[in-house]
Amino acid sequence: MKNKKTFIFIVLALALTSVLVFVFLKRTTTPRYQYAYIDVQQLVQAYNQTEEFQELYQKINEEFNSFNHALQEEAD
Structure with missing residues (x-):
């Protein structure tokens, strides 16, 4: 009986060690990064939106500076 328990214990220990x-x-051989697909259409669309926002920012900044200049002239 003792030999049977020892044998089962050894088999379970070997199985656990194997797992x-x-x-x-498995963990050390798999890469830790993933390749991603870049959607060119979405990239171009995002670039165009960024360009539009930059133009809008410049326009608003010019209007603000013009308004600020008008206020300063009015104050003088």
Whole structure:
């Protein structure tokens, strides 16, 4: 009976060790990064939106500076 328990314990220990080694090796051999697909259409659309926002920002900044200049002239 004692030999049977020892044998089962050894088999379970070997199985657990095998699983742990397999998981460790699997984890170390897989890359930690993923390749991503870049959608060119979406990239171009985002660039165009950025360009539009930059133009809008410049226009608003010019209007603000013009308004500020008018206020300063009025104050003088």
